[in-house]
Amino acid sequence: MHTQHKIILGNSQQMPELQDGGVQLMVTSPPYPMIKMWDALFAKADPKIAELWQKLSADCQEETVTQIYDAMHDYLAKVWQETYRVLADGGIACINIGDATRTVNGKFQLFPNHARITEICEKIGFTTLPYILWKKPTTKPKYKGKGAFLGSGFLPPNAYVTLDCEFILLFRKGSLRKFQPHDQTRYDSAFTKPQRDEWFSQIWTLKGTRQTTSELERRTAAYPDEIANRLIKMFSIKSDIVLDPFLGSGTTAKVAMQNERNSIGYETDQNLLPIISKKIGNSKANMATDVQIIKR
Ligand SMILES: C[S@@+](CC[C@H](N)C(=O)[O-])C[C@H]1O[C@@H](n2cnc3c(N)ncnc32)[C@H](O)[C@@H]1O
Numbered sequence: 001m002h003t004q005h006k007i008i009l010g011n012s013q014q015m016p017e018l019q020d021g022g023v024q025l026m027v028t029s030p031p032y033p034m035i036k037m038w039d040a041l042f043a044k045a046d047p048k049i050a051e052l053w054q055k056l057s058a059d060c061q062e063e064t065v066t067q068i069y070d071a072m073h074d075y076l077a078k079v080w081q082e083t084y085r086v087l088a089d090g091g092i093a094c095i096n097i098g099d100a101t102r103t104v105n106g107k108f109q110l111f112p113n114h115a116r117i118t119e120i121c122e123k124i125g126f127t128t129l130p131y132i133l134w135k136k137p138t139t140k141p142k143y144k145g146k147g148a149f150l151g152s153g154f155l156p157p158n159a160y161v162t163l164d165c166e167f168i169l170l171f172r173k174g175s176l177r178k179f180q181p182h183d184q185t186r187y188d189s190a191f192t193k194p195q196r197d198e199w200f201s202q203i204w205t206l207k208g209t210r211q212t213t214s215e216l217e218r219r220t221a222a223y224p225d226e227i228a229n230r231l232i233k234m235f236s237i238k239s240d241i242v243l244d245p246f247l248g249s250g251t252t253a254k255v256a257m258q259n260e261r262n263s264i265g266y267e268t269d270q271n272l273l274p275i276i277s278k279k280i281g282n283s284k285a286n287m288a289t290d291v292q293i294i295k296r
Contacts, residue, residue, distance in 0.1 A: 001238055001260040002288040005253050007276055010296035011045075012245030012266035013078035017294070018086040023264070024177075024240035026083050027231045027252050029096035029223050033072035034111040036102070037221070045268070046075050056105075065104045069111055077120045079245050084124050086243065090177030092235040093126065096134065096223055098166040114167040126171035133165040134227065135205045168204075168227070170235075189237040199230045220248035220272065228255035236261055250276035254283045270295075 008017055031038035043050040049071045056064040083093055100111040118128055179186050191199065209222045228251050232242055238260040244252035247265030249272060256263035257280065267276065273293070280291055 002290075003239070003257060003260055003262045005257055005262065005280065005289060005291045006264045006294060007247065007250070007253065007273075007280075007291070008264065008266045008294045008296065009268070009270050009273065010266060010294075011268055013075075013082060015082050015086055015245070015266065018243075018264065020085055021088045021091075022241065023086045023243045024088050024091050025232065025236040025261075026087060026091070026093040026243045026245065027228055028094070028244045028246045029221070029248070030076050030079070030246045032098050032100060032221075033076070033113050033116075034069055034100035034102050035098070042072050042075060046071065049075070060105050062105065062107065065109070069116075073113075073116050073120060076117070077124075080117070080121055080126075081124055083243070083245060084126065084173060087173040088177075089174035091173050092129075093121070093169075093171040093173070094231045094235065095121075095169040095171075096166060096227065097169060099163055101160075101163060114169060117169060121169070121171050126173060129170040129172055130202065131170055132168035133203050134168055135165050135203055136208050137205055165203075168231070183237075185239060186237050189233070191233050195233070199234055204230070220275070222249045222251050225251060225255050228252050229259070232256055232259050232261060247276065248272065250279040254279045257283050257287060257289055 006017070008015075031041050033042070039053070043053060049068060052064060052068045052071060056068065080093075080095075087093065095117060097113050097117055099113050102109060102111065114131070122128055204227075206224055206226055209224050232252075232255055236242060239262065241262045241264060242252060242256040244263070244265045247253065247267040250265065253263040253265045253276070265276075267273075277293075284291065
């Protein structure tokens with residue numbers, strides 16, 4: 001099957017390249033609010049967030065921390081809103097997100113990103129479906145958020161539970177997707193019984209990419225191919241269009257190509273183009289595909 005893949009170097013808060021209802025599936029992992037490695041990106045992308053961090057260093061107010069957290073989710077919400085527009089009726093949105101724990105102004109806090117995104121997506125009009133917990137077996141327990149437990153970790157009561165799961169939130173736009181009876185492409189896209197039994201259970205234990213990828217890819221916090229592979233096979237059929245509005249290193253596009261789906265990816269960081277091209281290029285061998293790179 002011949003497939004097409006578009007990499008758009010631009011901001012996915014607006015996707016003028018896509019018409020209403022033209023995409024069947026969205027699979028993505030955004031920058032995570034209140035996780036330190038993404039602070040600089042949020043501040044660069046939205047001057048209001050940069051100003052709020054400056055305000056916090058001057059006023060040290062809890063309220064300012066809340067405003068930063070809200071502003072980061074406002075930034076992401078524009079992408080969820082635009083995703084809703086471009087998804088077809090019955091289309092599914094899959095969002096990989098982790099909660100954050102952080103001590104700001106000397107106060108330990110949990111930032112439940114998964115709950116905030118769920119509330120925002122419901123307000124937009126999505127129907128929330130049961131989510132998946134991605135359990136990463138390598139995460140080490142921490143003591144007071146700092147390093148390993150060591151000996152003191154055996155003494156109650158000041159340790160807290162390690163965040164060793166991320167969420168894969170699942171949403172549907174509108175009603176169930178409709179097909180003609182005996183739609184051949186749908187049958188050709190079927191998964192097996194063992195796949196169904198494993199993939200449609202709520203906990204997925206999968207290694208992160210840390211063990212398997214280059215330094216540059218690790219800096220994009222790429223998710224493992226297997227996450228994209230399962231989601232694409234569970235929620236789309238061959239020849240569908242899969243969107244990733246936060247493309248990073250290009251995992252979603254690569255896996256969509258391998259599964260005979262078309263793809264569209266948005267990425268603001270032009271420095272990632274070589275790594276995206278390499279990832280997609282390696283998969284392209286022996287496949288009938290067109291890849292288009294569009295600079296806004
Ligand atoms: C967590 S990474 C995605 C990792 C990706 N799943 C992978 O496997 O490589 C998030 C990416 O979103 C990009 N990004 C942030 N805001 C964006 C926006 N408004 N539009 C497009 N890309 C954006 C960042 O530059 C970053 O590369």
